[in-house]
Amino acid sequence: MSVTLDRPLTETTTDEPVEKKPEQTDKLIIFAWSGELDKIWPTLILATTGAAMGKETTIFFTFWGLFPLVKNEIRVTGENWMQKMLAVMNRGGDEHLKLSKMNFAGAGPAMMKHLAKEHHVASPDELLTIAKELGVHLIPCQMTMDMMGLKREDLIDGLEEPAGATKALADAQGAITLFI
Amino acid sequence: MSITIATSLDLKGLSCPLPIIKTAKAMKELAPGQLLEAFATDPGSVSDFKAWAKVTGNPLVEAGEDGGVYRFVLRKKEA
Numbered sequence: 001m002s003v004t005l006d007r008p009l010t011e012t013t014t015d016e017p018v019e020k021k022p023e024q025t026d027k028l029i030i031f032a033w034s035g036e037l038d039k040i041w042p043t044l045i046l047a048t049t050g051a052a053m054g055k056e057t058t059i060f061f062t063f064w065g066l067f068p069l070v071k072n073e074i075r076v077t078g079e080n081w082m083q084k085m086l087a088v089m090n091r092g093g094d095e096h097l098k099l100s101k102m103n104f105a106g107a108g109p110a111m112m113k114h115l116a117k118e119h120h121v122a123s124p125d126e127l128l129t130i131a132k133e134l135g136v137h138l139i140p141c142q143m144t145m146d147m148m149g150l151k152r153e154d155l156i157d158g159l160e161e162p163a164g165a166t167k168a169l170a171d172a173q174g175a176i177t178l179f180i
Numbered sequence: 181m182s183i184t185i186a187t188s189l190d191l192k193g194l195s196c197p198l199p200i201i202k203t204a205k206a207m208k209e210l211a212p213g214q215l216l217e218a219f220a221t222d223p224g225s226v227s228d229f230k231a232w233a234k235v236t237g238n239p240l241v242e243a244g245e246d247g248g249v250y251r252f253v254l255r256k257k258e259a
Binding site for chain 2: 045051052053120121130133134
């Protein structure tokens with residue numbers, strides 16, 4: 001599509017040279033520790049935005065943060081009764097997330113999602129898809145997977161190889177680092 | 181003098197972070213020097229577009245508002 005401007009462009013708006021300040025980094029890593037809707041949502045908003053800003057972006061999913069990556073149709077994960085009970089109490093999948101406050105047995109998240117739709121805010125599910133499209137590295141924590149009995153096939157597609165703390169900290173070198 | 185715009189994006193009604201994400205995706209398709217125009221209604225997009233331009237080095241050559249609709253013109257930076 002091609003449109004013609006009716007007046008010349010003024011080159012004054014923010015056409016300043018880009019200053020690369022020493023503190024400006026080209027990498028962003030978010031440690032997604034909480035599995036709650038109101039924490040995963042901003043995590044995905046920041047990660048997709050970071051990638052859109054040209055930053056090499058990584059999300060390292062650990063502890064409760066791994067559960068949103070469980071496929072929505074999988075009800076129970078885990079191999080032994082403790083891991084299974086954990087999954088029953090804390091159902092995985094980005095459609096089943098709770099709010100960290102005002103959850104009201106699921107009424108809170110339902111209302112939040114309704115408001116988001118009304119205001120055209122992308123859902124966590126949509127943002128995950130965008131994150132994959134933009135090349136955000138989505139890394140599950142191997143140790144959490146072992147401890148909580150989450151298998152690779154329990155988790156959604158498009159994730160990178162599960163990794164440990166050393167790999168995560170190596171990725172964090174010289175990066176903006178957030179723990180959410 | 182007339183300058184042609186290579187891509188025009190309608191981002192009206194979208195909330196953060198979609199306007200910037202859609203813009204960043206569309207900018208990837210442009211050749212250096214080409215212009216992209218975007219229309220948005222999210223008031224946060226005013227500072228977001230400015231910041232995105234500054235960080236990525238693609239100049240924001242125009243930013244204006246008309247009746248609650250913001251219009252931004254970005255130029256793809258030289259490779």
